[in-house]
Amino acid sequence: MDTRVSEQAVGGANRRFRPRKAPGSPARERRTLLYPGLVVVGIITQVPFLLTIYLSFQSWTLIRPDLGRQFIGFGNYAQQIFSGEFGVILVQTLILSFLALALCCLVGLGLALLLNRDFYGKSLIQTLLVTPFFIMPTVTGLIWKNELFNPSFGLVTYFANLVGVNNFDPMAHYPLIMIATMVAWEWEPLFMLVLLAGLQAISEDEIEAAQLDGCNRIRIFRYIELPHLLPYYRVVILLGSLFILQIFGEIYVSTAGGPGNSSMNLPYLVYQTGLVGWQVGAASAIGVATLIITLLILTLLLRTMNAVAKED
Amino acid sequence: MKKNTGSKIILYILLLVVLLWTIVPIGWMLLSSFKSTTDVLSTTPLVVFKPTLANYSSLFFGGNNLLSYMRSSVLAAGISTIIATTLGCFAGYGLARSNFRGKRHLAFWIISTRMAPIAAVILPFFIGFTFLHLINTIWALIIAYLSFNLPFAIWIMNAFFADLPPGIEEAARVDGATRFQTFWRIALPLTAPGIVTTAILCLVFAWNDYAFAVTFTGPGSQTLPVAASQLITQTGVNWGQLTAIGTVVALPMVVVGLAVRRYLVRGLTLGAVTGE
Numbered sequence: 355m356d357t358r359v360s361e362q363a364v365g366g367a368n369r370r371f372r373p374r375k376a377p378g379s380p381a382r383e384r385r386t387l388l389y390p391g392l393v394v395v396g397i398i399t400q401v402p403f404l405l406t407i408y409l410s411f412q413s414w415t416l417i418r419p420d421l422g423r424q425f426i427g428f429g430n431y432a433q434q435i436f437s438g439e440f441g442v443i444l445v446q447t448l449i450l451s452f453l454a455l456a457l458c459c460l461v462g463l464g465l466a467l468l469l470n471r472d473f474y475g476k477s478l479i480q481t482l483l484v485t486p487f488f489i490m491p492t493v494t495g496l497i498w499k500n501e502l503f504n505p506s507f508g509l510v511t512y513f514a515n516l517v518g519v520n521n522f523d524p525m526a527h528y529p530l531i532m533i534a535t536m537v538a539w540e541w542e543p544l545f546m547l548v549l550l551a552g553l554q555a556i557s558e559d560e561i562e563a564a565q566l567d568g569c570n571r572i573r574i575f576r577y578i579e580l581p582h583l584l585p586y587y588r589v590v591i592l593l594g595s596l597f598i599l600q601i602f603g604e605i606y607v608s609t610a611g612g613p614g615n616s617s618m619n620l621p622y623l624v625y626q627t628g629l630v631g632w633q634v635g636a637a638s639a640i641g642v643a644t645l646i647i648t649l650l651i652l653t654l655l656l657r658t659m660n661a662v663a664k665e666d
Numbered sequence: 667m668k669k670n671t672g673s674k675i676i677l678y679i680l681l682l683v684v685l686l687w688t689i690v691p692i693g694w695m696l697l698s699s700f701k702s703t704t705d706v707l708s709t710t711p712l713v714v715f716k717p718t719l720a721n722y723s724s725l726f727f728g729g730n731n732l733l734s735y736m737r738s739s740v741l742a743a744g745i746s747t748i749i750a751t752t753l754g755c756f757a758g759y760g761l762a763r764s765n766f767r768g769k770r771h772l773a774f775w776i777i778s779t780r781m782a783p784i785a786a787v788i789l790p791f792f793i794g795f796t797f798l799h800l801i802n803t804i805w806a807l808i809i810a811y812l813s814f815n816l817p818f819a820i821w822i823m824n825a826f827f828a829d830l831p832p833g834i835e836e837a838a839r840v841d842g843a844t845r846f847q848t849f850w851r852i853a854l855p856l857t858a859p860g861i862v863t864t865a866i867l868c869l870v871f872a873w874n875d876y877a878f879a880v881t882f883t884g885p886g887s888q889t890l891p892v893a894a895s896q897l898i899t900q901t902g903v904n905w906g907q908l909t910a911i912g913t914v915v916a917l918p919m920v921v922v923g924l925a926v927r928r929y930l931v932r933g934l935t936l937g938a939v940t941g942e
Contacts, residue, residue, distance in 0.1 A: 385764040387756040387757065387759050387849065388756070388759075388761050389757075390753055390756060390757065391754060391758075391760075391816065391820050392757055392776075392820075394753060394812065394816060395776060395817050395820065398809055398813040398816070399779035399782075399787075399813050399817065400779070401794065402787040402791050402794065402813070403779070403782060403787065403790070405793065405794070406786050406787060406789075409790070464684070468677065468680060468681060468684070473678070479681065479685065480927075481924055481927065483684070483685070483688050484923065484924065484927060485689075485692060485920055485923075485924070486688055486691075486692065487923065488870060488916065488919040488922075488923040488924075489692065489916045489919075489920070490876075490891065490912075490915055490916060491874060492894065492895075493695075493894070493915055493916055496894075496908060496912060497691045497692070497694070497912065498691065500908070501691065501694050501695055501909065502690075502691060506707075509694055512710065539691070547930065547931050550931070551931050551932075596777075596780065596781065599781075600781070602783075603874070606876070620783065621784065621786075622785075624783050624785035624786050625877070628785060628786075628789055629788065629789075634789055637785070637786070640786075641787070642786070644782075644786065645778075645782045645786065648781040648782075648783075649778055649781060
């Protein structure tokens with residue numbers, strides 16, 4: 355396999371001019387196209403990752419050069435993963451991601467159902483509704499923290515004070531919920547777009563037939579639209595959770611993981627340990643553990659959704 | 667049908683609520699960017715105020731010229747997007763149109779490389795870039811962005827090509843087209859919405875990155891998000907300029923994204939049916 359890889363990768367450009375010994379199978383020829391991308395992915399993702407694994411076995415704190423760097427085996431893993439902090443933050447990561455995803459699924463569906471009807475100014479409204487997806491996470495965090503919920507001059511704070519809520523500072527009191535809302539605000543347009551496309555793919559005949567048979571709106575939704583949307587949900591949930599499990603910018607600018615650790619997720623813990631505390635080894639170990647957990651969650655999610663899709 | 671007006675009213679109320687939740691944060695930022703410093707900090711939200719361009723003019727003509735940040739942002743995001751999309755098309759097609767043992771595992775491995783938290787690879791990248799003398803250059807950013815955009819591009823393009831019925835390409839082969847021609851002239855144009863979707867998503871992710879940009883860039887290669895963060899740390903926080911820079915950073919992506927919205931919708935659904 356290895357020799358074939360290099361031969362095809364090198365000879366890809368001028369293979370037309372070489373006499374071919376045997377007509378290669380079409381599949382093998384098409385595979386030639388795969389190699390450049392694969393090689394680049396391999397180098398730029400696996401080299402840093404291998405380095406991360408290597409560092410995760412080292413005790414190395416950059417701000418303590420006197421301690422030097424030494425191999426400690428699984429010491430970092432033992433210390434970091436089984437600390438109470440890691441468990442708490444893992445749970446927070448799950449809560450945060452689940453809340454954000456659930457909000458995205460619900461709001462996205464609601465918007466898709468709304469936009470699937472006809473009303474005045476639909477095109478403009480749809481355009482406006484997509485906008486948050488293109489806003490930078492750090493800018494989102496800044497808007498929410500400073501423009502809307504700043505305890506002294508925030509817009510929402512003002513209205514909260516009007517209706518008599520004092521000490522209105524949800525960023526400090528409910529940081530996880532606030533970050534989940536922020537993330538949902540950013541990602542819900544994607545859910546909306548995909549689900550709307552799913553709704554529009556349902557044939558009108560099917561719905562008309564159901565109406566003739568006496569189905570009301572709710573039954574149409576439950577027995578026609580929802581089953582039809584399942585594959586669309588599958589894609590958008592997978593895509594969404596890939597990014598939502600990794601959010602960083604929103605937390606960085608809005609709460610910086612605080613108060614205490616109460617709004618940290620695992621990627622933020624890696625950042626905090628590695629680039630604030632400069633414990634390179636420990637941060638690498640947490641990073642590797644985070645990757646493994648992410649992989650597990652996504653595999654589990656995929657399995658579950660495939661099972662649900664089969665049942666239906 | 668009879669309760670048409672009733673349901674119409676509910677529909678419009680719901681729309682209004684949803685529009686508010688989506689638009690108010692952005693609209694408020696836009697509004698604040700035209701306010702003077704005292705107006706921004708007013709405890710009563712000011713909707714009517716004397717608009718000023720002071721925030722923007724100090725961003726573009728002040729001591730710290732925004733144009734060089736902008737150039738770095740455009741170059742880093744643009745080049746990495748072009749490379750990721752091109753290689754993503756080739757590799758995605760190769761993956762979709764070939765059958766071999768472990769193909770599903772390979773596809774999963776490719777996307778799994780996208781799952782590592784950015785913070786975990788920042789240090790290895792930093793060490794590598796220092797070793798290669800790439801730190802403080804735009805290439806460090808391009809490579810770093812490729813590391814998260816390329817796997818994503820391959821994965822999503824694979825779904826688009828897999829969705830294409832192979833019959834069309836086989837017909838072209840019968841008509842005498844070479845394999846590369848079938849890919850270039852047939853498969854590629856047919857997945858245009860998918861390619862646009864991939865490119866836009868890559869562009870958005872690269873443009874919006876903060877973590878890599880703040881670690882790998884120096885004075886010559888700093889991007890817009892870094893400029894924004896500098897407003898927070900230098901002399902207190904300049905809220906007015908911060909909202910202005912937020913607007914400047916967001917605007918290009920919003921314009922580009924909305925311009926290709928139709929493609930985005932079609933592209934995302936193309937992948938939806940077959941996406942693994």
